[in-house]
Every structure is written in structure tokens, then in C-alpha cells.
Amino acid sequence: MMSKRKKVADIIDNIRRVFQAVHEYSKKAEKKTGLTGPQLWAMKILADTAPIKVSQLAKSMYLHPATVVGILDRLEVKGLIARTRSKGDRRVVEIDLTNLGREILERAPEVAQGLLVAGLETLPNKDLVCIADGLSQLVKILGVQEIPPGLLLTTEGHESNRESC
Amino acid sequence: MMSKRKKVADIIDNIRRVFQAVHEYSKKAEKKTGLTGPQLWAMKILADTAPIKVSQLAKSMYLHPATVVGILDRLEVKGLIARTRSKGDRRVVEIDLTNLGREILERAPEVAQGLLVAGLETLPNKDLVCIADGLSQLVKILGVQEIPPGLLLTTEGHESNRESC
């Protein structure tokens, strides 16, 4: 029987491994496409929801608007997105993919989350429950059930409803 | 019974929550001490292992040496650490906490990991096994059992040996 101390240490190690893996994966995707993780992420969202306001994009990415402006600047320079001042409300800037942007995106790999989703979907239901419960406990410990996820991807909608261990 | 799709989505959401929570926590510690997460993290490591080489500190933090140099620059300006060119090998720079650094550190809160460890330790053994197994599965999916953890903390030593669900 492992000591409690040892179990806790193992858990922490594995959390770190997950952090690290997501990070490494995003760096690999960067090498392949010339797009950084956040840039690719923004484009994936645009592919689904363009045209979209800057503020809405920021919300979708759970990032500060100022951060998104920077990312958009660089994507614009590369000719992958276009900004248009909205006719109806001239405070608003509408973002859309250019044709080049769409082409590039087709050849781009999934964001880190894609890897996770693909991997998880191959698992039997029983294992999914196991993983889900473990993470729920962690979330409970951290006291962040209410926090809207953030980072890592775009899928919105977070109605919860889970089973217990 | 939840659909597999839904389960996977829930898992991803919770992973994002954990990411987010760790990040938020580090920002909170920053407000309290005037030290950023990485700065505090570096000092915690120094408290345990100083004097230490820059390259060794970088390894302990799983960061690029260039990044650590920047962090040390800012800590040095605040008078919390001291750099000394090593006598034995003049390429090496030894880092140590100053007395002021030690004082500040005493009043500083734990790094995000501290919160996790404390929370985990209150859980019954059964729950720990549940969390550990869930994370093990994730790590397996990501194919990173071999990756030395990284991020989040400093404790070294990672022999593994776990039970199943």
C-alpha cells in the first residue's frame, strides 16, 4: 500500500506532466505551421464563428482583449485574417479569415485539445468515468467549479451534470 | 447515462479549470507579495538548495536559462538574491538569497502546488486513488510517461508505482 504522501506526490507529478505535454504539443504544432498555439487557436475559432467581434473572440479564448489584439495584429500581417470596421456600430471591429487563412488552416494540425479529445474517445466508458471523477475532485479542491474553463480550446457551452465515483 | 461525447467534453472542461485555477492562484500570490509566480517559485527553490548555479536553477524550474536570467535580474534589482562569480569555475554564477530575500520569503504564501498538496492531503485514500488513476490515464493518452514533470514545483525524484481503478 502506497503512503498518502506518495500518492499525493504522484498526483502532482502527473498534473505537471499534463501541463508539460500540452505545452510541448503546442510547440510542435508551431514548428509545423509557422503559427503559434494562440494564433492557431484564434483561427480555429474564426473558422467556426467568423465574422466575430474582437471582444467576443477574447471571451471565446478566455483571454484579455489586449492580448487578442496582439495576436490579430500578427495574423493580419501574415494575411490570414481581415479586420473590418462594422457599419452598424462603428466601435466594433469584425474579424474574418481570408482565403489564404482558410487554406492554411486546412493543413494545420489540431490544437492540443484535439489530441486529448481523440485519445479520450478511444477509451471505454468505464475509464472515462474514472478520469472525469478524478478531475472533478481536483476541481473541487481548487474551488473553481464556477470558473469558466479557459485556455486550451474554444468549444463553448458548459452545462454540467456528472456522476459520482 | 451521459453520452461519451458529453463525458469527454466534461473532462476537457475540467482540465481547463485546473489550468486556469493554478494560473489565478499565482496571480493572487503576486498581489500579496509583489513577487510574481515565477519569482516566488525561484526563491522557494533557492531557499532549499542555494547556493545554486543558474543552469541548475533553470533545470529545477524546467525553464530556459534565458528566462531564468530575466527573473534573476528582477530579483537582484529588488535586493532579494545575490549573484557571485564562482572561484573554482569562472563561467559559473552562484545564486543565493540575501537576508532580505529570506525575510520576504518567510511571509510569502505557498506556490500553487501548496494549495493542491494541502487539499489532496485532506482526502480519504480512496479518493486519492481515484484521482491518481484518472490522471495516469490522461498521461498515458498524451504519451508522456517519460517526460520529467516540469512547471508547478520543484520537488525532484519521480519513481512511479501505482494501483489500478
Place this chain on the structure above:
DNA sequence: CAAAAAACATTTGAATACAAATAATATGAG
């Protein structure tokens, strides 16, 4: 309607973070 408040995108300034290049020193091969 006019002034105040809010919403929106952006700019500015600071801290990470990495890769690549540099400079200084140490070690190894011949």
C-alpha cells in the same frame, strides 16, 4: 437635447518564455 456613463478596440508598459547568437572559460584531442 446635453452630459454622463458604458462599450469597444487599441496603445503602453511590465513580466514571462523561448530560440538563436555571443562571449568567456574549461576541457579534450592530437
Place this chain on the structure above:
DNA sequence: CTCATATTATTTGTATTCAAATGTTTTTTG
């Protein structure tokens, strides 16, 4: 011993991230 190689810290340049301040435009209030 000398030259090539390796190690060590640093500098430089780019990207991400946030908070705070700014400038426009819209909405709300009085």
C-alpha cells in the same frame, strides 16, 4: 602545448499575457 569542442551565462529578438490608460462611438440619464 595548441586548437577544437563543450559548457556557462548572457544578450537579442519575437510572442504571449495582463493591467491600466486612451480615444471613439453608443447608450443612458437628467
